[in-house]
Amino acid sequence: MSLLRAKDDTKPWTGGYQPYDLVKEACIAVGVIALLSIVLSVLFSSPDDKPSTIAQWSNQLPINFVTAAASELDGTSGTAEYGPPYNHNGEGQHAAFIYLQKWLGVSHPINTADDYVIDPLKTIPNDPALQSALGEYQAAPEKTQKAWGEAYAKPLNEYAEAEEEGKPLPKTVAVDPTTGTVSVQASGAGPVPTMMTSLLSLAKSGGLDGSLLTSKQFFQTDYTKPLLFMADGGLLDKRAEEQHLGGDEWGMMNETGSYPGQAWLWLYALWYQIEPFKASENADILVMLVMGVLSLAFISVPFIPGVRDLPRKIPIYKLIWREHYGAASPPPKAPPGDVAPGPATGAGP
Amino acid sequence: MSGAPESSWTVKVREKAVEALPPEKLLPDGQPTYVASWIYMFGVASIASLVVIITSGSILALKGPAWWHYTGVGHFFNSIHMWSVELFFFVMVVHLWGKYWMSAWRGGRTRVWITGAITFLVAVPTALTGYVSQQNFDAQWISTQAKDGLNAVGVGAFFNVTNFGQMYSYHVLLLPIAVVVLVSAHVLLVRRHGVVPPIELNARLATAPAGEAPAPPATSMGAGS
Amino acid sequence: MTHAGVTAVIGAVFNLSHPAHVVHWHFIKLPLANVIVIALMLVAFAVAIALPFPGAARRAAARRGGGGS
Numbered sequence: 001m002s003l004l005r006a007k008d009d010t011k012p013w014t015g016g017y018q019p020y021d022l023v024k025e026a027c028i029a030v031g032v033i034a035l036l037s038i039v040l041s042v043l044f045s046s047p048d049d050k051p052s053t054i055a056q057w058s059n060q061l062p063i064n065f066v067t068a069a070a071s072e073l074d075g076t077s078g079t080a081e082y083g084p085p086y087n088h089n090g091e092g093q094h095a096a097f098i099y100l101q102k103w104l105g106v107s108h109p110i111n112t113a114d115d116y117v118i119d120p121l122k123t124i125p126n127d128p129a130l131q132s133a134l135g136e137y138q139a140a141p142e143k144t145q146k147a148w149g150e151a152y153a154k155p156l157n158e159y160a161e162a163e164e165e166g167k168p169l170p171k172t173v174a175v176d177p178t179t180g181t182v183s184v185q186a187s188g189a190g191p192v193p194t195m196m197t198s199l200l201s202l203a204k205s206g207g208l209d210g211s212l213l214t215s216k217q218f219f220q221t222d223y224t225k226p227l228l229f230m231a232d233g234g235l236l237d238k239r240a241e242e243q244h245l246g247g248d249e250w251g252m253m254n255e256t257g258s259y260p261g262q263a264w265l266w267l268y269a270l271w272y273q274i275e276p277f278k279a280s281e282n283a284d285i286l287v288m289l290v291m292g293v294l295s296l297a298f299i300s301v302p303f304i305p306g307v308r309d310l311p312r313k314i315p316i317y318k319l320i321w322r323e324h325y326g327a328a329s330p331p332p333k334a335p336p337g338d339v340a341p342g343p344a345t346g347a348g349p
Numbered sequence: 350m351s352g353a354p355e356s357s358w359t360v361k362v363r364e365k366a367v368e369a370l371p372p373e374k375l376l377p378d379g380q381p382t383y384v385a386s387w388i389y390m391f392g393v394a395s396i397a398s399l400v401v402i403i404t405s406g407s408i409l410a411l412k413g414p415a416w417w418h419y420t421g422v423g424h425f426f427n428s429i430h431m432w433s434v435e436l437f438f439f440v441m442v443v444h445l446w447g448k449y450w451m452s453a454w455r456g457g458r459t460r461v462w463i464t465g466a467i468t469f470l471v472a473v474p475t476a477l478t479g480y481v482s483q484q485n486f487d488a489q490w491i492s493t494q495a496k497d498g499l500n501a502v503g504v505g506a507f508f509n510v511t512n513f514g515q516m517y518s519y520h521v522l523l524l525p526i527a528v529v530v531l532v533s534a535h536v537l538l539v540r541r542h543g544v545v546p547p548i549e550l551n552a553r554l555a556t557a558p559a560g561e562a563p564a565p566p567a568t569s570m571g572a573g574s
Numbered sequence: 575m576t577h578a579g580v581t582a583v584i585g586a587v588f589n590l591s592h593p594a595h596v597v598h599w600h601f602i603k604l605p606l607a608n609v610i611v612i613a614l615m616l617v618a619f620a621v622a623i624a625l626p627f628p629g630a631a632r633r634a635a636a637r638r639g640g641g642g643s
Contacts, residue, residue, distance in 0.1 A: 017636055018381075019378065042587060043586065044428075045424065046428035100502045100503035104506035221512070221513050227489060250603055257591040260435055263611050264438045264476075284497050284500075284501035299466040317452070320386050320623055323633070327634065391622065
């Protein structure tokens with residue numbers, strides 16, 4: 001017997017057969033499941049929370065929008081620093097020497113400054129102040145652009161930090177209650193404030209949703225650009241937190257509302273809650289590799305000593321086949337004088 | 350029949366198929382007496398759930414991905430699709446538990462286990478592609494989160510969960526085909542090898558005592574080969 | 575209520591469109607719906623094995639020989 005082949009004394013069945021209507025059973029099963037599905041649908045329906053739009057994001061959380069947009073411009077957003085498959089600005093995650101994210105390369109290039117700020121702004125007509133600001137920005141050397149971006153982002157980041165930590169909000173950032181524009185007190189920001197004000201206005205009107213989607217072609221089914229932009233901001237996070245969909249809450253198993261979700265992702269979700277995955281920058285690749293190994297093990301159960309032997313050690317099978325085992329054992333010898341008939345015998349496997 | 354040459358591919362395929370699965374093995378009308386537990390129902394329940402999933406999914410596909418958002422009937426069929434998916438994973442996993450505790454890979458049935466396990470593993474991304482094709486907030490959230498796991502292992506470079514067109518194609522066509530092919534292989538292997546016999550309790554039961562084994566019924570079912 | 579609005583759940587007897595009640599146990603945080611699903615699976619497994627399966631007389635007859643129908 002080799003390690004990979006278990007001792008297997010399973011013999012072909014030579015015993016009795018009971019009548020069995022396979023087709024009828026299948027039809028009944030389909031009927032039962034269909035009925036159950038319909039009953040559950042009538043009782044509970046299904047969730048359909050409307051999607052967020054960039055227009056909604058910029059209207060409801062204008063400061064958060066401008067903060068995100070500024071980070072796209074100066075290359076400090078999550079998407080900007082992501083690395084492959086969007087850009088080369090990071091190496092992505094790795095596990096020891098395994099850099100799969102880097103090795104598979106940039107297949108969906110996104111230049112956050114151009115795609116999210118400059119190109120959409122260029123589509124706005126009849127705005128000489130904006131045209132001038134854009135011209136000034138694009139003509140400036142990279143170092144200057146960076147300095148402008150950082151100067152503008154600094155008070156916004158301080159505001160965001162204070163908001164997250166529940167501290168008093170700095171007065172350097174404010175929303176004008178009448179115009180809805182965001183004013184940022186930042187010196188040395190060059191043309192960036194003008195650009196951001198116009199971008200916010202474009203976003204609020206819904207123009208940015210369309211612009212990000214159809215910038216390359218009229219017919220579009222790829223929502224990567226607008227989704228990544230929104231994911232760099234706070235609205236999706238906010239809604240997810242309200243619905244307990246965050247990663248720290250086993251979120252990948254969950255559904256919006258009080259509906260059951262993807263309970264079968266329990267083991268995948270579990271790793272993110274425990275160390276060393278929880279605090280790791282490479283949590284995703286580590287969890288995926290662990291799940292990959294476990295999935296291979298799952299497929300290979302018949303070959304794994306110990307795992308394949310557990311069913312014999314914890315004999316649930318004796319309950320499942322109790323009728324068979326009961327019929328196969330010889331009946332106990334009846335005491336003299338008893339007239340009880342013996343059970344059926346001769347039904348050896 | 351037609352006097353086809355021995356090298357005829359058609360004849361070879363037909364003869365191999367009939368040898369592996371003669372009609373009475375493909376559609377038997379009897380099953381071994383040890384099949385005596387409700388746990389055996391969870392396999393057919395999994396297939397039944399898959400039928401309801403594909404039927405409700407086909408109706409959703411007929412009307413396009415936006416339909417269920419703005420009509421009551423559409424939303425109802427979406428509900429059926431969602432609940433049948435929940436039922437599918439429910440019964441499939443209970444079926445898996447049963448088969449594990451029965452050591453159902455015994456007696457040359459390793460491939461039955463393997464096809465079943467792979468079916469489960471393929472069903473997971475089939476569901477995921479459905480979730481990210483919903484075109485609602487759930488889809489936005491799941492896609493922007495799931496992309497990180499997939500990007501981290503390089504899969505995101507060619508399987509983009511934020512690309513609705515790609516995900517919808519995988520969900521409606523490619524992955525259901527994979528699931529159906531795997532389930533078919535799984536079921537045909539079960540038909541070929543028979544339902545796994547009980548674990549031998551002791552050596553005495555391993556051989557049928559001479560003269561006591563009942564003759565197989567007239568419609569002879571293929572015993573496990 | 576979320577900002578972007580929640581589509582009214584059409585025709586449901588029970589409205590599940592409210593944030594879930596989360597069950598906390600040590601480091602496990604699961605919404606009640608998922609807990610119910612997992613619990614029902616365990617119950618279904620146990621009940622499926624425990625409940626007697628119809629047709630015992632037919633099987634006994636088959637074991638005695640003749641595979642009666």
